[in-house]
Amino acid sequence: MTATRRLGALTVAPIGLGCMGLSANYGTPPPRADAITLMRRAVDLGVTMFDTAEIYGPHTNEELVGEALEPVRNQVVIATKFWRAGSERDIRSSVEGSLRRLRTDRIDLLYAHRLGEGLAVEDVAGTVADLAREGKVGAFGLSEVGAATIRRAHAVMPLAAVQNEYSLWARESEGAVFDTVDELGIGFVPWSPLGQGFLTGTVRPGQQFGRGDVRSFFPRFTTDALAANAPLADAVVELAQRVGVTPGQLALAWVLAQRPWIVPIPGTRRIGRLEENVAAATLDVDPEVLGELTSTADRIRVRGARGTGRESYS
Numbered sequence: 001m002t003a004t005r006r007l008g009a010l011t012v013a014p015i016g017l018g019c020m021g022l023s024a025n026y027g028t029p030p031p032r033a034d035a036i037t038l039m040r041r042a043v044d045l046g047v048t049m050f051d052t053a054e055i056y057g058p059h060t061n062e063e064l065v066g067e068a069l070e071p072v073r074n075q076v077v078i079a080t081k082f083w084r085a086g087s088e089r090d091i092r093s094s095v096e097g098s099l100r101r102l103r104t105d106r107i108d109l110l111y112a113h114r115l116g117e118g119l120a121v122e123d124v125a126g127t128v129a130d131l132a133r134e135g136k137v138g139a140f141g142l143s144e145v146g147a148a149t150i151r152r153a154h155a156v157m158p159l160a161a162v163q164n165e166y167s168l169w170a171r172e173s174e175g176a177v178f179d180t181v182d183e184l185g186i187g188f189v190p191w192s193p194l195g196q197g198f199l200t201g202t203v204r205p206g207q208q209f210g211r212g213d214v215r216s217f218f219p220r221f222t223t224d225a226l227a228a229n230a231p232l233a234d235a236v237v238e239l240a241q242r243v244g245v246t247p248g249q250l251a252l253a254w255v256l257a258q259r260p261w262i263v264p265i266p267g268t269r270r271i272g273r274l275e276e277n278v279a280a281a282t283l284d285v286d287p288e289v290l291g292e293l294t295s296t297a298d299r300i301r302v303r304g305a306r307g308t309g310r311e312s313y314s
């Protein structure tokens, strides 16, 4: 990967690595040594941003990321998240834990994963600003938020990134969220840019998911929903064949093409797929093909709520 993208004041490679599945939420994680090899391969391929969270595992994913990236700490951007803090003390204690597990003295990009009850977003932003002044945090992000929350937080501590679900089948951030981050100079990090694997064409109607795989309870992955949604994955597969890329690459190229300040973080447990996904950043896909994909996605009404159940970000 050569070109870089901006997330607020951060400069990163155009595709990051979502590390969650290396420890949790997609069934059996790979052996620890393989996961570490995969993350280091990502560094060699030019990936600079690695996404984790205290809740993945919980805690074990940060430990894994910390071990893998310790030798290259100054070449990478480590992004992590704290979960539903109810007080400034909660945020501070999460950050201390993350720093320890990540084997570092600073978190390059710290997100509020979800906002908790009882703590206004302004107070979250104020606490993160204090942590930044103390040198423990580089940049601030919010996850699963709408335009009004983004503005309130940004007024207290400038946001570098908003991380919402975004892909061909999760386009709720188009409109108010995109307009707001564009206006304020904030970057956007799509989580599950491959639609939890669905948009790669490898998840087929009738597929069953084991315990420990979030898709076993996500409404879009029931037998009925998968059958109803199959035309979208089929369209990605067909167009990808037409232009000579893989479906996953086309799904990522589509995300990247939507705005210059978008940096997706696809996740995978397999090195071959990592290489494939990273290569999507340098593809030159015909804008007409991407437009055709948008029109197809516009036409198909996706069956089943998103995993978080949230229907809009407004």
Ligand SMILES: NC(=O)c1ccc[n+]([C@@H]2O[C@H](COP(=O)([O-])OP(=O)(O)OC[C@H]3O[C@@H](n4cnc5c(N)ncnc54)[C@H](OP(=O)(O)O)[C@@H]3O)[C@@H](O)[C@H]2O)c1
Binding pocket: 017, 018, 019, 020, 021, 026, 051, 052, 113, 143, 144, 163, 164, 190, 191, 192, 193, 194, 195, 196, 197, 198, 200, 202, 248, 249, 265, 266, 267, 268, 269, 270, 273, 274, 276, 277
């Ligand atoms: N902020 C939030 O609330 C939030 C929520 C969820 C996730 N995230 C972040 O976003 C990252 C990415 O999301 P995600 O992992 O849920 O979803 P994703 O990136 O959309 O898809 C991951 C799934 O796709 C498969 N896959 C990956 N590359 C593939 C390829 N080239 N061909 C075929 N299948 C492929 C993976 O299987 P294999 O592993 O078997 O390759 C896995 O099942 C996470 O790692 C996490 O860091 C954030």
